[in-house]
Amino acid sequence: MKQVRFGIIGAGILAPLHAKAIQENPTAELAAVADIDKEKAEKFAHDYNINKVFTDYEAMLLEPIDVVCLCVPSGMHARFAVKCAEMGKHILSEKPLDITFRNMDLMINACKQAGVKLGSVFQRRTLPHFLEAKNNLDSGAIGGMMMINAYLKYYRSDEYYASAGWRGKWELDGGGALMNQGVHGIDLLQWIGGEVVSVKAYTGTLTRKDIEVEDTAAAILKFKNGAIGTIQGATSVYPEQETSIEINGDEGTLKVTDSKVEIWESMTNQLAAPQLPLPDHDGHAIIINDMVEAIINDREPMISGMEARKSVEIILAVYESARTGNEVILSEFHPFESHRDKGVSS
Incomplete structure (x- = not known):
């Protein structure tokens, strides 16, 4: 079976969770890492035995990798994702998908147009x-x-x-x-x-x-x-x-x-509280495994871009309601725009 090759952008506190999960999957390979901080990137590569290290993420995208994990600040997801999609890379974004409607819709549209998968990490599911x-x-x-x-x-x-x-x-x-x-x-x-x-x-x-x-x-x-x-x-x-x-x-x-x-x-059902063992991982392994299977089987990831957009939509509605003092009707707030042509918002 073909190995699904991953690259990580951002060697901060979330990157190790992705790295460990990738390396636990026998059909996945962690091939590269990119971070503008060269020392941080090199240390991360050493810790996780990664061969290719970059300070320029666009140079990493020239490598034969299949998926990019975005472990950068929340408001930077779209600016990386759009370029990754243009280069034909599938994307697994840390939460939240991004922090504005414009950026989320740009990500979703860019991935759709490029024919690549867009998944997000909501491991508590x-x-x-x-x-x-x-x-x-x-x-x-x-x-x-x-x-x-x-x-x-x-x-x-x-x-x-x-x-x-x-x-x-x-x-x-x-x-x-x-x-x-x-x-x-x-x-x-x-x-x-x-x-x-x-x-x-x-x-x-x-x-x-x-x-x-x-x-x-x-x-x-x-x-x-x-x-x-x-x-x-x-x-x-x-x-x-x-x-x-x-x-x-x-x-x-x-x-x-x-x-x-x-x-x-329950009043009417004999409900026995489930005795469920806690998993021996934080959920990233399941998300990574699902992304690998989605690519191999050509299906949507467990948590797609459109699915990940929903939680941010609610949060932005909360902020709008708090700002205005009014109830916010979500259907009238910011519906998905399938033809956004503006650049990534800063």
């Missing part, structure tokens, strides 16, 4: 507790969904924000408690609960005065199926908590976190 909760809701085990709530309360230290100059800045981070940290939980919320139709929200920078973006956010969501949802997000809650999703049906409740089942009860 692969965790057994969230998978089991979605399956039970879909099967009607707790009746029809009435409410779904995402609790996304984390802690980020001064050292975290100091580790990279773009952190906490609107230009490249695109947001804080929601866009950077909470995006995984918001992806789970819409993946499990279904289409969100409107948002009313409040955000603030309540405890950290050294960042531009929000450290606290709360939102009420209406779903297409009539249910109501809430989001509570923060980056200044100590001690931080696990990502938690609570689903209230008209016949029961499911509440799960990254590592455990907290509530698993």
Whole structure:
């Protein structure tokens, strides 16, 4: 079987997760890394036994690689992705897909026009507790969904924000408690609960005065199926908590976190809380394996560009509602544009 050859752009804190996952897959090869910091790129290449090292990512794209993993700041994804697509490379982007509608739509369109795959990393979808909760809701085990709530309360230290100059800045981070940290939980919320139709929200920078973006956010969501949802997000809650999703049906409740089942009860069904072992990986391995299979079998990745766009759409609606004080109707906000001809926004 043909080896699927990967290159990584960006040798920062997320790149090792990609590298380890690629090297665990027998049909994948980690062939190259690119980073403008030569010393960082060379150290990363040494640590993961990578033969080709570049400070110019466009030079890396001339190599016979099949997939590029984007591990660069969130607001830079599109500028790299468009060039990768033009060079015929499949793309696996870290979350979020990007931080603006224009950039996300440019990425999606560029990949479609070039005939390459675009996938995104939302590895919490692969965790057994969230998978089991979605399956039970879909099967009607707790009746029809009435409410779904995402609790996304984390802690980020001064050292975290100091580790990279773009952190906490609107230009490249695109947001804080929601866009950077909470995006995984918001992806789970819409993946499990279904289409969100409107948002009313409040955000603030309540405890950290050294960042531009929000450290606290709360939102009420209406779903297409009539249910109501809430989001509570923060980056200044100590001690931080696990990502938690609570689903209230008209016949029961499911509440799960990254590592455990907290509530698993139904009035009408004999629901036994699943005894699910925690995986021995963080989910990147499943995402990488899926990308390899998508290329070999010529299908869409597990989490396509259009699918990854949904969580960012909700977050941008939260920011718009907080800015204006109005409810935001998503269908009227920023529908996907299949013919964007403007350049990447900065």
